[in-house]
Amino acid sequence: MTALVGFDLDRTLVYSAAALLLDGPDETAPALVVTEVYRHAPLSFMTRAADTALAALAERAAVVPVTTRTVAQYRRIRLPLPATGWAVTTNGAVLLHDGRPDDDWTAALRAEIDTTSAPLETAEALVLAGLPAAALLRNHRAEDLFVYAVLERSELPDHAVTDLAATLAEQGWTVSVQGRKLYAVPIAIRKERALAAVAERIGATRVIAAGDSLLDRDMLAAADVAIRPAHGELHAAGWTAPHLLVTRSSGVLAGEEIIGLAARAVADVPVRAD
Numbered sequence: 001m002t003a004l005v006g007f008d009l010d011r012t013l014v015y016s017a018a019a020l021l022l023d024g025p026d027e028t029a030p031a032l033v034v035t036e037v038y039r040h041a042p043l044s045f046m047t048r049a050a051d052t053a054l055a056a057l058a059e060r061a062a063v064v065p066v067t068t069r070t071v072a073q074y075r076r077i078r079l080p081l082p083a084t085g086w087a088v089t090t091n092g093a094v095l096l097h098d099g100r101p102d103d104d105w106t107a108a109l110r111a112e113i114d115t116t117s118a119p120l121e122t123a124e125a126l127v128l129a130g131l132p133a134a135a136l137l138r139n140h141r142a143e144d145l146f147v148y149a150v151l152e153r154s155e156l157p158d159h160a161v162t163d164l165a166a167t168l169a170e171q172g173w174t175v176s177v178q179g180r181k182l183y184a185v186p187i188a189i190r191k192e193r194a195l196a197a198v199a200e201r202i203g204a205t206r207v208i209a210a211g212d213s214l215l216d217r218d219m220l221a222a223a224d225v226a227i228r229p230a231h232g233e234l235h236a237a238g239w240t241a242p243h244l245l246v247t248r249s250s251g252v253l254a255g256e257e258i259i260g261l262a263a264r265a266v267a268d269v270p271v272r273a274d
Contacts, residue, residue, distance in 0.1 A: 003061040003266045004204035006088070006195045006219065008211035009069065009077060011179065011232055013054075013255050014044040019179065021231065021251025030253065036076045044077070050256040055080035057259060061208075061266045064088060064198055066191050068183060068215060070142045071101065086202070091185050091215060092194035093145045105197065109188055113145075117172030117186035123147060126171065127184050130164035132156065137180075146173075146185040153180060176214040176233065183215065192219040208265045210258045220244065225265040229254035 007013045014035045022029050033051045036044035046054075057063060058081050065081075066088040067074055074089045074096075087096040093109055095102040117123070124147045128139060134155040141147055161182065165175035168184055176183045191211075199207055209216075209223035212232030217239060220226035226243055228234045231250040240246075245261050247254040 002202060002204045003206045003208065004064060004195075004199050004202065005057065005061050005262045005266065006064045006066045006191075006198075006207065006209040006223070007258070007262075008191075008213070008216050008219075009065055009067040009074075010044070011212045012210055012216075012229060012258060013050075013065070013079075014046050014077065015252040015255060016044055016179075019251060020045065021253075030256075032252070035078055038076060045252060047252055047256045050252075050259050051080055053256065053259045053263065057263050057266065058082060060263070062086065062198075062202055062204065064195065066092075066195055066209070066211070066216075066219065068142075068148075068178070068185075068213075071096070086198045088191060088194040088198065090143055090145055091183070091189050092191045093143070093189045095194055095197060105194075110145075112188040113186045116188050120144060120147065123168060123171060123173045123184050123186075126167055127164065127182070130167060131160060131182070135160070146183065146189060148181050148183045151177075151180050151182055174215075178213045178215070178233065185215070190218060191216060192222045195219055196222065206266075208262050210262060225262075227258050227261050227265075229258060 011019050031048040032045040033048050034042040035046050063081055064086045068091045069089055071089050071094055084098045093106055095105045127147055132155060135152050136149055137152055138150040161177055168175050172187050173184050174187055207223045208225045209219045210227040211220055212229050212234055214233045226241055227245045229247045247257040249257050
């Protein structure tokens with residue numbers, strides 16, 4: 001049996017300093033490993049135990065990072081995984097095989113987007129119009145496929161995201177908030193489609209998936225075993241499923257727990273689903 005484990009990255013496998021959610025005395029904090037450096041400073045982390053466990057898991061299963069990050073942002077991440085293999089970036093718009101993009105996959109998606117979603121410029125204008133000026137710090141385009149905004153969350157009214165999501169849904173776009181970032185993505189670009197394509201290419205017979213955000217929901221729903229941390233959008237929404245496992249920990253310790261749950265699922269060891 002070939003097992004594939006698809007891991008979302010930010011706030012699932014790797015964590016910024018603000019997302020660590022550590023409590024208790026500093027001297028009891030877990031040892032951390034730097035997983036990303038940005039502008040010459042450490043930006044993302046995982047526990048040392050998680051780093052060791054992930055390397056061991058990669059010897060037993062095909063571990064596939066599945067991220068909303070662009071290719072350039074993904075390439076800053078350092079994980080204990082083989083140099084060869086698969087990764088999904090740009091929310092599913094890009095498949096990387098041995099570090100090289102599958103251009104046919106992205107070209108087919110672009111063609112589908114043209115028939116199912118309003119143009120990028122339209123969605124971008126709606127995002128900018130729908131966010132209060134005080135809440136919008138920066139906005140970006142991700143490889144000319146989707147848009148995201150960096151937010152000041154304290155300046156964002158509760159209804160703003162709901163209203164924006166409804167408006168963009170009429171244009172064939174989905175909206176999700178992850179930490180300080182708001183993403184607007186065409187409906188054709190979905191993580192579960194890309195992960196299914198990887199599973200088909202490698203002949204996987206069992207798929208385990210882990211993620212924390214609404215953009216991960218369908219990927220988790222499609223997996224044989226789904227795992228989410230006790231934090232994030234899905235946790236706040238109370239999302240559940242018969243095949244779902246939920247960590248007992250939150251923050252970076254949940255990342256460590258997720259790898260352990262995935263390893264047990266690969267070994268087909270029964271685990272209680274919350």
